[in-house]
Amino acid sequence: MxxxxxxxxxxxxxxxxxxxxxxxxxxxxxxxxxxxxxxxxxxxxxxxxxxxxxxxxxxxxxxxxxxxxxxxxxxxxxxxxxxxxxxxxxxxxxxxxxxxxxxxxxxxxxxxxxxxxxxxxxRAPHATDDPVELGGLRLDPATHRVTADDQPLGLGPTEFRLLCFLMHNPERVHSRAQLLDRVWGDHVFVEERTVDVHIRRLRSALEASGHDRLIQTVRGAGYRLSVDPGPQRGVG
Amino acid sequence: MxxxxxxxxxxxxxxxxxxxxxxxxxxxxxxxxxxxxxxxxxxxxxxxxxxxxxxxxxxxxxxxxxxxxxxxxxxxxxxxxxxxxxxxxxxxxxxxxxxxxxxxxxxxxxxxxxxxxxxxxxRAPHATDDPVELGGLRLDPATHRVTADDQPLGLGPTEFRLLCFLMHNPERVHSRAQLLDRVWGDHVFVEERTVDVHIRRLRSALEASGHDRLIQTVRGAGYRLSVDPGPQRGVG
DNA sequence: GCCGCTGTGTCATCAATTTGTCAAATGGCT
DNA sequence: AGCCATTTGACAAATTGATGACACAGCGGC
CATH class of the missing domain: 3.40.50.2300 (Response regulator)
Incomplete structure (x- = not known):
């Protein structure tokens, strides 16, 4: 602090x-x-x-x-x-x-x-308490609950915060550094690679319902949450 | 405004x-x-x-x-x-x-x-002084009585207020700090951990009828009152 | 006034989860 | 093939929550 x-x-x-x-x-x-x-x-x-x-x-x-x-x-x-x-x-x-x-x-x-x-x-401004929904994924900050196609999901605290951030800022690529800043907090000393690990944990939690496809890796840039799978290499 | x-x-x-x-x-x-x-x-x-x-x-x-x-x-x-x-x-x-x-x-x-x-x-919710009921638990502010499946329960003053607050604001996760503010009062000074203890006391009072499952711990966030048990970690 | 009760707040300790890192495996791209 | 970025599985350390014990203040009965 x-x-x-x-x-x-x-x-x-x-x-x-x-x-x-x-x-x-x-x-x-x-x-x-x-x-x-x-x-x-x-x-x-x-x-x-x-x-x-x-x-x-x-x-x-x-x-x-x-x-x-x-x-x-x-x-x-x-x-x-x-x-x-x-x-x-x-x-x-x-x-x-x-x-x-x-x-x-x-x-x-x-x-x-x-x-x-x-x-x-x-005095800290209340982070938005409204539920967010995207592609069948639903996250409710107030009740701290996440569902995938109405199936409840269990996430750890960090995964929850990570998903919460991604869902509030979808369709945008976030570098690891940005994610560390926004999800972990201002200036915590954590390896950038750690983000990968948490993305993986989040993905495996979403895997069961197939929603892991929402989390996309942008090689060399970071991660993005999106319903649109995006173009494959060389494809228009 | x-x-x-x-x-x-x-x-x-x-x-x-x-x-x-x-x-x-x-x-x-x-x-x-x-x-x-x-x-x-x-x-x-x-x-x-x-x-x-x-x-x-x-x-x-x-x-x-x-x-x-x-x-x-x-x-x-x-x-x-x-x-x-x-x-x-x-x-x-x-x-x-x-x-x-x-x-x-x-x-x-x-x-x-x-x-x-x-x-x-x-402004909308919040029944007045009508009894609140949830999952077989019934709390009547008017008579200051609590029953679990029609079995009367004995609660201490603090446990009563805590349960009262939780039942009026179910589903939502309340941090320890919020509970201290809302249940204990504005300018009291008690450790956040004390909330744990009272949650435990409340739970053990509800244990006999199995209603302790209504009080859920949300790790890293606080506590929640809900009929829906919620998912286990990592389960889809 | 004295005494035993009840209700509360704190602690110390134990148990369960969570988390940050590594190193090896994988996979894409040139 | 070779170079990297990313994915994964494994771990040990660090957090966080649950519990049981305890001290104390307030109260009512005697």
């Missing part, structure tokens, strides 16, 4: 703790000691999420949040605020300004991580 | 917050301070959705919900209730009366918007 988190916290000890916790959880961390500092950093690069202490010297947390929400460029960035325990007023004002969630001090690292994860997940 | 939302909330600050949040999200807002007020507004024009505080002075939220569900004219209007955090009884009674969803206070605006959107999207 290569998400960058901006931590705005004046107390060095807490800042250190936050930073360590987040780093250990696999996030990149940028730190700011106060509002001014935070604003400067925000001008350089936009983080994926802002973790904001509500009680800051000078410009208070609420100011920063408000400003983030005002400007077009930063409006979409999720904000999690750190508040003192039991300060209801903080929570209300924070949520009013548009914070996405809050964590009360003292916080448990696990809880912090969990909330960050939850917020990031919530 | 020109949806009109009726907000029923007695506390001015919260009402203000709700109104601001909803307006910013592009909804039209009508406000009522109490049950009577709400009823008067409902006589004038029907909103597309009602956001209802469960704890109201005078006529309680549950009364309003019940009345909305009773009258033909208002029966189809989706209801989202606002409950205090962790009030189990509220959640259960809310489901009984037929609320479509609930949000616990304090709530995050983003979450609220998301739930409203979700409810509006699926």
């Amino acid at each position: 290569s998400t960058t988190i901006l931590v705005v916290e004046d107390e060095p000890a807490i800042q250190q703790l936050l930073s360590a916790t987040l780093t250990r959880a696999g996030h990149d961390v940028i730190r700011a000691d106060d509002g001014e500092h935070a604003m400067r950093l925000l001008n350089e690069a936009l983080p994926d999420l802002v973790l904001l202490d509500w009680m800051l010297p000078g410009r208070s947390g609420i100011d920063i949040a408000r400003r983030l929400r005002t400007e077009e460029r930063t409006r979409a960035i999720p904000i999690i605020m750190l508040t003192a325990r039991g300060d209801e007023q903080d929570k209300v004002s924070g949520l009013e300004v548009g914070a996405d969630d809050y964590v009360t001090k003292p916080f448990s690292p696990r809880e912090l991580i969990a909330r960050i994860k939850a917020v990031l997940r919530r | 020109s949806t009109t939302i009726l907000v029923v909330e007695d506390e001015p600050a919260i009402q203000q917050l709700l109104s601001a949040t909803l307006t910013r999200a592009g909804h039209d807002v009508i406000r009522a301070d109490d049950g009577e007020h709400a009823m008067r507004l409902l006589n004038e024009a029907l909103p597309d959705l009602v956001l209802l505080d469960w704890m109201l002075p005078g006529r309680s939220g549950i009364d309003i919900a019940r009345r909305l569900r009773t009258e033909e004219r208002t029966r189809a209007i989706p209801i989202i209730m606002l409950t205090a955090r962790g009030d189990e009884q509220d959640k259960v009674s809310g489901l009984e009366v037929g609320a479509d969803d609930y949000v616990t206070k304090p709530f995050s605006p983003r979450e609220l918007i998301a739930r409203i959107k979700a409810v509006l999207r699926r």
